[in-house]
Amino acid sequence: GALVYQYPRRTICKSGTSMRMECQAVGFQATSVAWYRQSPQKTFELIALSTVNSAIKYEQNFTQEKFPISHPNLSFSSMTVLNAYLEDRGLYLCGARRDWGEWGAETLYFGSGTRLTVL
Amino acid sequence: GEKVEQHESTLSVREGDSAVINCTYTDTASSYFPWYKQEAGKSLHFVIDIRSNVDRKQSQRLIVLLDKKAKRFSLHITATQPEDSAIYFCAPGTGGYKVVFGSGTRLLVSP
Numbered sequence: 001g002a003l004v005y006q007y008p009r010r011t012i013c014k015s016g017t018s019m020r021m022e023c024q025a026v027g028f029q030a031t032s033v034a035w036y037r038q039s040p041q042k043t044f045e046l047i048a049l050s051t052v053n054s055a056i057k058y059e060q061n062f063t064q065e066k067f068p069i070s071h072p073n074l075s076f077s078s079m080t081v082l083n084a085y086l087e088d089r090g091l092y093l094c095g096a097r098r099d100w101g102e103w104g105a106e107t108l109y110f111g112s113g114t115r116l117t118v119l
Numbered sequence: 120g121e122k123v124e125q126h127e128s129t130l131s132v133r134e135g136d137s138a139v140i141n142c143t144y145t146d147t148a149s150s151y152f153p154w155y156k157q158e159a160g161k162s163l164h165f166v167i168d169i170r171s172n173v174d175r176k177q178s179q180r181l182i183v184l185l186d187k188k189a190k191r192f193s194l195h196i197t198a199t200q201p202e203d204s205a206i207y208f209c210a211p212g213t214g215g216y217k218v219v220f221g222s223g224t225r226l227l228v229s230p
Contacts, residue, residue, distance in 0.1 A: 006162075034218065036220075042206065042222070042223055043220070043222055043223075044208070044220040046218065046219075091162075093162055093163060095163075095218075107153060107165050107168060108153075108155075108163075108165070108210070108218065109165070110155075110162050110163040110164060111162060112161070112162045113161070113162040
């Protein structure tokens with residue numbers, strides 16, 4: 001079956017420092033990976049969508065300068081939170097998709113999440 | 120853009136009863152309607168989905184109903200069990216690259 005490993009599960013960083021999280025797809029080819037953040041209020045915000053061999057699309061309020069993403073192959077994606085501050089805390093999820101067709105028609109397989117605490 | 124709403128933030132039922140969680144959306148182009156579950160302190164995982172070519176789908180105790188006219192789909196959980204307690208998110212898909220989640224409905228199943 002499709003599995004997505006995400007690590008680290010939890011991380012604490014000092015304000016102004018950076019942290020990197022990684023997402024590994026096992027058992028399928030992840031042609032698209034979406035990164036989400038779940039705020040303390042529980043809503044999910046899409047940060048960016050990364051598709052292999054295409055430009056990464058960032059949502060409004062999220063930039064490459066703040067959340068650089070790497071998606072070098074069909075099984076791995078990483079995202080860094082640069083200069084993390086209190087407002088960046090939350091649960092970060094990667095969601096990977098098989099390339100069966102249109103994005104909206106396919107299931108997202110989520111990693112376990114990376115919970116970021118900023119001191 | 121797509122606006123997705125789950126009006127009930129919390130739903131409490133007794134074990135063995137049925138639970139119904141609703142989701143409304145605005146984009147008539149939406150064609151894929153999944154539900155995801157988030158247990159306490161954990162990530163999301165896929166529960167069940169339905170596509171726009173049908174209006175009902177069942178998988179064991181889970182039933183999804185789709186009303187395209189009303190732009191609403193619902194998750195029905197029959198014979199609820201304590202392990203069904205979680206937050207349930209809908210995430211209708213438009214065929215594009217953006218998936219918008221509802222705000223979630225917390226289901227509490229009491230013994």
